[in-house]
Amino acid sequence: MSQKPPHRRRFAVGLVAALVVGVGLSQWALVRARAKENHARAERVALVSLNALVEMVARAGGAGEATRRAVTAFARESSALTAIRVVAFDGLSLEASTAYADTGDRAAPRRLAREEKPLYDQGQRLRAAIETNRQEGAARKEEIEVVPSASGGLALAAPLEKDGSVVGLVAVETSPLPPAPRTGWLFPIVVLLVAVAVFWAAAIAVGERRGALALFALVVLVVAMFAVGRHANTMVAADVRSSESAVAAAVVAEEARAANVVQEASLGDARLLHPAAWDADHFRRPLGIVGADGKLDEARRAGEMGRIAASTARVLGSFAVLALAVLVWVGFGFASRLGATLRKHRQAYAYTFPALFGMLLLVFLPFLYGVVLSFSDMSLYTSQAPIGDLFTKLWVGLKNFTDILGDFHVATSTAAGLVWNYQNIYWTLGITIIWTVTNVAYGVGMGLFLALILNTKGLLGRPYYRVIFILPWAMPNYITALIWKGMFHQQFGVFNQIIQMFGGTPVSWFEKTSTSLFACIATNAWLSVPFMMVISLGALQSISADLYEAARVDGATRWQQFRSITLPSLKPALVPAVILSVIWTFNMFNIIYLVSAGEPGHSTEILITQAYKFAFEQYRYGYAAAYSVVIFAILLAYGIWQNKVTKATEGI
Amino acid sequence: MSVGSRTGEFPHVPLHVILLIYVVVTLYPLLWVFTIGFSGQQGLMIVDIPANATFLDRLRAIMPWPAHFSFSNFTSVFTEQPFARWLLNSVIVATATTILGVFLACTAAYAFSRFRFPGRRAGLMSFLVSQMFPGTLMLIPLYIIIVQWLGLGSNFIGLILVYSITGIPFCVWMLKGYFDTIPRELEESALMDGASAATIFYRIVLPLAKPAVAVTALFSFMTAWNEFIQAATFMDKANMYTAPVGLRFFVGGFSQQWGYFAAGAIVTAIPIVVLFLFLQKYLVSGLTAGAVKG
Numbered sequence: 001m002s003q004k005p006p007h008r009r010r011f012a013v014g015l016v017a018a019l020v021v022g023v024g025l026s027q028w029a030l031v032r033a034r035a036k037e038n039h040a041r042a043e044r045v046a047l048v049s050l051n052a053l054v055e056m057v058a059r060a061g062g063a064g065e066a067t068r069r070a071v072t073a074f075a076r077e078s079s080a081l082t083a084i085r086v087v088a089f090d091g092l093s094l095e096a097s098t099a100y101a102d103t104g105d106r107a108a109p110r111r112l113a114r115e116e117k118p119l120y121d122q123g124q125r126l127r128a129a130i131e132t133n134r135q136e137g138a139a140r141k142e143e144i145e146v147v148p149s150a151s152g153g154l155a156l157a158a159p160l161e162k163d164g165s166v167v168g169l170v171a172v173e174t175s176p177l178p179p180a181p182r183t184g185w186l187f188p189i190v191v192l193l194v195a196v197a198v199f200w201a202a203a204i205a206v207g208e209r210r211g212a213l214a215l216f217a218l219v220v221l222v223v224a225m226f227a228v229g230r231h232a233n234t235m236v237a238a239d240v241r242s243s244e245s246a247v248a249a250a251v252v253a254e255e256a257r258a259a260n261v262v263q264e265a266s267l268g269d270a271r272l273l274h275p276a277a278w279d280a281d282h283f284r285r286p287l288g289i290v291g292a293d294g295k296l297d298e299a300r301r302a303g304e305m306g307r308i309a310a311s312t313a314r315v316l317g318s319f320a321v322l323a324l325a326v327l328v329w330v331g332f333g334f335a336s337r338l339g340a341t342l343r344k345h346r347q348a349y350a351y352t353f354p355a356l357f358g359m360l361l362l363v364f365l366p367f368l369y370g371v372v373l374s375f376s377d378m379s380l381y382t383s384q385a386p387i388g389d390l391f392t393k394l395w396v397g398l399k400n401f402t403d404i405l406g407d408f409h410v411a412t413s414t415a416a417g418l419v420w421n422y423q424n425i426y427w428t429l430g431i432t433i434i435w436t437v438t439n440v441a442y443g444v445g446m447g448l449f450l451a452l453i454l455n456t457k458g459l460l461g462r463p464y465y466r467v468i469f470i471l472p473w474a475m476p477n478y479i480t481a482l483i484w485k486g487m488f489h490q491q492f493g494v495f496n497q498i499i500q501m502f503g504g505t506p507v508s509w510f511e512k513t514s515t516s517l518f519a520c521i522a523t524n525a526w527l528s529v530p531f532m533m534v535i536s537l538g539a540l541q542s543i544s545a546d547l548y549e550a551a552r553v554d555g556a557t558r559w560q561q562f563r564s565i566t567l568p569s570l571k572p573a574l575v576p577a578v579i580l581s582v583i584w585t586f587n588m589f590n591i592i593y594l595v596s597a598g599e600p601g602h603s604t605e606i607l608i609t610q611a612y613k614f615a616f617e618q619y620r621y622g623y624a625a626a627y628s629v630v631i632f633a634i635l636l637a638y639g640i641w642q643n644k645v646t647k648a649t650e651g652i
Numbered sequence: 653m654s655v656g657s658r659t660g661e662f663p664h665v666p667l668h669v670i671l672l673i674y675v676v677v678t679l680y681p682l683l684w685v686f687t688i689g690f691s692g693q694q695g696l697m698i699v700d701i702p703a704n705a706t707f708l709d710r711l712r713a714i715m716p717w718p719a720h721f722s723f724s725n726f727t728s729v730f731t732e733q734p735f736a737r738w739l740l741n742s743v744i745v746a747t748a749t750t751i752l753g754v755f756l757a758c759t760a761a762y763a764f765s766r767f768r769f770p771g772r773r774a775g776l777m778s779f780l781v782s783q784m785f786p787g788t789l790m791l792i793p794l795y796i797i798i799v800q801w802l803g804l805g806s807n808f809i810g811l812i813l814v815y816s817i818t819g820i821p822f823c824v825w826m827l828k829g830y831f832d833t834i835p836r837e838l839e840e841s842a843l844m845d846g847a848s849a850a851t852i853f854y855r856i857v858l859p860l861a862k863p864a865v866a867v868t869a870l871f872s873f874m875t876a877w878n879e880f881i882q883a884a885t886f887m888d889k890a891n892m893y894t895a896p897v898g899l900r901f902f903v904g905g906f907s908q909q910w911g912y913f914a915a916g917a918i919v920t921a922i923p924i925v926v927l928f929l930f931l932q933k934y935l936v937s938g939l940t941a942g943a944v945k946g
Contacts, residue, residue, distance in 0.1 A: 341770055347849060348772075351763035355756040355824065356775065358817040363782050366793035373792065450674065453667050460664070465671050467929055468678055474928035475682070476878040478896055479917045482903055483681050486688075486910060492696035494684065494714050501710035526681070534932075583784060589881065594900075611788040612881075621792050628789030635784040 007331075008203045011213045014330030015199055015220060016192075022225050022323030023188045026316050030232040034239055035180035041243040043146055044279060045250045046154055046174045049080050050144075051278040052254040054158045054170050059267045062160045062168050063088045063095045068108065070265040071096040077257040081172045086160070087112065087123055088168040095168070123169035126159040130166055139283035146282065152176035158284075181239070187231055195224040210332075217327055225323065229316040233309050240308060244301060247279050248290045254278060373625035374400055380619035400626030422603040423610075425630065432586060432606040435521065439585045442525045444578060447532025448570075454533075455540045466537070473530035481594035484523040488595070513603040516596045520604060524591045532577065539573035540566070575646050582642075583635060607631045683716035689914035692722025696910050725915035735916050737891055738898035742920070745811050745883075745894060746876035753816035753872035754865060757823030762853055764824065765831035766839075776828075779821035787881065790818075795885055806889040814886070815876040823868045830864035831857065870931050877924050895920045 053074055060066040063086075071084055075098045083099040086108075094116070097108040112120055122145060129141035149155035153174035160168040199220045206212045255275045262268065277286045289300050329335050342349060376394040378385070385394060410426045411418045420427055450469060454462055472480065487494045488509045496506035510516045543565065551561045589608050592598065598605040598613065605613065608631060615624030687698055699719045701709045729735045763769075764776055794814060804810030838860070839852050847855070858865065880896035887893055893901070899920065902913040 345767065345769035348763045348767035348769040351759045351767075352775065355760035355817075355820050358756060358813070359779070359782065359820055362794065362797070362814055362817045363785070363790070363820075364778070366790045366797060367782070367785050369793035369796070370789040450671075453671060456662065456664070456667060458664075459667060465675065467932075468675050470929065470932060471678060471682060471925065474925040475921055476874075476896065476924060478878065478880055479685075479899065479921055480681070482899070482913065482917070483685050486696050486903075487681065487684060489696050497701075497710050497714045500705070501707055501714070526677070587786060589787060608786055608788060611786065612791075615788055615792060625789060625792065628786045631786040632784060632789060635786070636781070639781070639784060 007208050007210045007213055010333060010336070011217045011327075011331040012196070012200060012203065014327045014335075015217045016196055017330050018217075018221055018323040018327035019192045019195055019224060021326050022221065022319050023192055023228050025319040025322070026225070026228045026232060027183070027185065027188045029315055029319070030235060031180075031183045033232075033236050034183055037236065037239040037243060038180045039177065041239075041246055042174070042177045043154060044243065044247050046080065046156055046172075047144070047146075047280060048247060048250045048254055048278045049078055050156050050158055050170065050172055051280060051284075052258050052273075052275070053078075053081065053084065053172065054160060055273060055278075056258060056261055056265075056267065057086055057096075057170055058160060058162065059262075060265060062086065062162055063090070063093075066265060066267070068096040070261060070267060071098060073261040073264045074257070077260055078254070079175075081174060083171075083173040085119070085171045086168060087119055087171070088160075089120070089123060089127075090167065092120060119169075119171060122157050122171070123159070123166070126157065126169060127166035130159060130161075133283065139285065142282040143284050144282045149173045183235070188228060191224050191227050195220045214331060217331060218324070221323060221327060222320070225316060225320040229312060232316065233312045236308055236312060237305055240304065244289060244296055248296060251275050251278055251290050370625045371629055373622055374629045375626075376622040378621040378625075380621070394622070396622070400623050401630070403623070404627055404630060420603065422601050422605070425607075425610075425627070427603075428605055428607055428610050429634075431517065431604060435517070435524075435592075435606050436582060436585045438521050439524050439528055439588075440578060440581050442521075443528040443532045443581060443585075444574070446525075446529045447534075448536045448574075450529070450533045451536035451540055452566075454537055469533055470530045472527040473534070475527070477527055478590045478594060480527050481523060481591050484519070484526070485595045488519045510596055510599040513600065516599055516604045520592055520595045523595050524585065524588060527591075528581065528585065531581065532574075535573050535577045536570060539570045543569045579639075579642050579646075582638070586635060587631075607634075680716065685914045685917055687716040687718045688910055689725055689918045690721050690723070691718040691911065692720060692724040694909050694911040725911040726919070729912045729915045729919075733898075733902075733912060733916075734891065734893075735895075735898055735912075735919075738893045738895050739919065741808070741887075741892060742877055742895040745808055745815070746873050748808065748812045749815040749819075749876035750869050750872040752812060753819050753823060754869050756816060757820055757827055757868055757872075758858065758861075758865065759853075760820065761824045761827035761831055762857060765828045766836075776825075779824055782821050791882065791885060794882070798886055804886075806887050806892045808892075810886055811883060811894075812876075814882055815879065816872065819872050819875050823871060826871075827861065827864050827868055830861050834860050866931050870927060873927070874924060877920075 053071075056070045056074060057067055060070040067086055071086060075081070075084055084097065085094060085099055085102070086096040087093070088095050092112045094102065094108045094110055094112055102108060126143060126145065130143050132141050133139055133143065143159060145157045147155050151173065153176045155171070155173050157169055157171040159166045160170055199216055202216045202220075203213055206216065255273065258273055258275075262273070276288075276290075277284075279288075279290045280286045289297050289304070372390055375397060376390045377396045377400070378390065378394050382389070382394055404425050407424055408426070409421050410424045411420045413419075422428075453459070454466060454469075456462075486492075490496060490506060490508045490510070493509075495509070500506060507515055509519045547565050547569075548561055551565060556564070586606075587608050588606075589612065592604065592606050592609045593612070596604045598609060602610065602613070607627070611624050611627040611631060614620050614627055618624075684698075688696070691698065697713065698716065699713050701713050705713075764772060798810040798814065799805035802810065804813075834857060838856055842852050842856055878896060880894070880900060883894045884897045884900070887897060895916070899913055899916050901907065902909040902916065
């Protein structure tokens, strides 16, 4: 460090960075919130008109001349909605339309054309949604669809009900939405400049005292964020208030228009309309803020304002924490230390950057995402949901894990004996352990055995044996798996031919857990020997012959030589190979998946194939992710234990 | 055990018997697939056997030798089935994966071997830990990132990126082990002669590490050539299938075209097996160097 610590400069830079982050993010959030409110306002106003229209059409019976009169009258009275279309499911007919395309020989009433099927489908979707919601007594599926229209407005569709069942739909479009309000950048910039000026003035007075500087910077940052927050809250609240007024005005206006339409189309008594229900959400539940007379419910509105303030505080609070982190990071010199490190080792980082970046994007990021998934109940139906939903709507906490690990019903005892629950993780774990231990033990034993034989001096044809023995390793393992599956075929497979050759009865290999697992292990054993053999052989060949010479001179027996020379020399090569082999076998997806496919009844699944089935046969992504996290935890525990035991990673 | 045979006292004949038995075990499945491939039929039986088959009939049925030799499975798998296209896809993906994977692994492994920098140990350990990530945990997020975020579904680039990057940890560990064995004095003297870091890397270290680089390349190529779960997930258009996905298509589900499968498997496996045998002397030295240094 230099004699004069650069605290003041660091804190100033840190404060500027923190303010840019905090104030900038707040401003960005404000712009977004206002645009959203602008959109929501247009949507609510459009919904008021649509709900009024639907009520009118329903009164007119949803079909026939009365409906057409009502729609025509409504269209003349209200210019907010264009392209009104009324579809009746009965007869697939377009009952009324003010759309430009539906004039001349395409004028209503007529049958829907083939290319208008999406319209019909939309109606059926809404019907299904309403039925689902009624059955579940919940508001889960939207009963009104709102999507952007081609002309920059909104396209809305509402169901048409008659005697409690959905008989058609009303689809409308709005004129293009008003542009989002402009949000000035003057205020945040002034806040930023003032904050920096105040801090600098104070910093000159204080000098290079780190504690005081940190405190000042903190206070300035908090005050600035508070100012920005108040400003944002005021603007959003004003927007919301003007939305409420706009909706209230729309309700009053629609009510007046509806009265005219009711009279003109002779639809009964105008006083029996329900304008209080027109300002509603997508589940057709009245919001209840705007009353029938256009008056606002002040208590509800106050509650609404409180909620807005709270959410603003929450969002800006998180930005403030982020800004504070930046301030601390820069102010206390962490940033400059990092910069110095990067500069000092720039060559090393340049060499490793491409690999590390790729690993971050395609290995560690997916891993983290998978871990997040494991706390959600994401399934095929919710797989398109935005990431934010994982932490809110789809979040189930530890439920997946308690479901998986807390289920101890491994077996039920019945009159016929124990009935195993093959979907239980403890059963699958047991199978996985049997699978892994058997395969690795056989691989090491057979590999070492063959290697010792092949290492015999002067043995004829050693290279040829070696090449032949390596073949199973060279073969793609999915091909091996499919070949063995064919050889274990119950009717035509080679193994059953051999059994029959000696007078036995053919075995249905994949109808019993034991034989099915045997078939898988036999396949994997065949292909896992060469790896161990090659590793052992390589290590054996590197043992100096002098060692054996010396041992023989000292009178050591063959067994003593093996124990004291061969095994210790093999250890450095074999231990990492065994660790790798355990992990590979534990995760050996292809063999189980292709040979037994878990038959019979998922009893021969290992953990990894079971997780795959949960994900891609039952489409329970969240559950499958949690299952995979459990697998990972098991492997990690194994790795740590193994590392402790062998210190295999010594000396990196 | 056979260690004593170093003195020549252990008789060779029983050793040969053991080895020959294991040769049969090793070769039988391979001969079997050749037999089915050259049988010209789609069935699993090598020969038809009569209802009351004798011992000899059964013996003939397990002999891996087709009743009639025919190339029809090979010709029709390329003409009637789109297997040529699938094979080409695999060649493209595996070649690009090898080039990219070797580049990424060599640079990173060199840095991990030669430089001491903050994060080195953490980086190496994280590579090791990432080897334990279960494939199923990665598959769904990878699908979302590759297909939905990057828009690389049914695209070679997506598959190449996934293959080359998921292979990095293994390759880096192996190469690093080998780089560690190359004496630093060579580089130091080159440095004295005024060579730049890039020159040292490309002109001195890489040529010396040829065996390890060859093993890395082989490993990358094999991974890409043999992988099928991710390929099946990312490549949903039939004309973008890789060879493994195509082969499973022949005998997966209700499909029982064993003849096509066998012919396709032979064509797919031969280049990789030949490559493997050709490079296996490097493989042993590379693996043991990497493993011993671990």
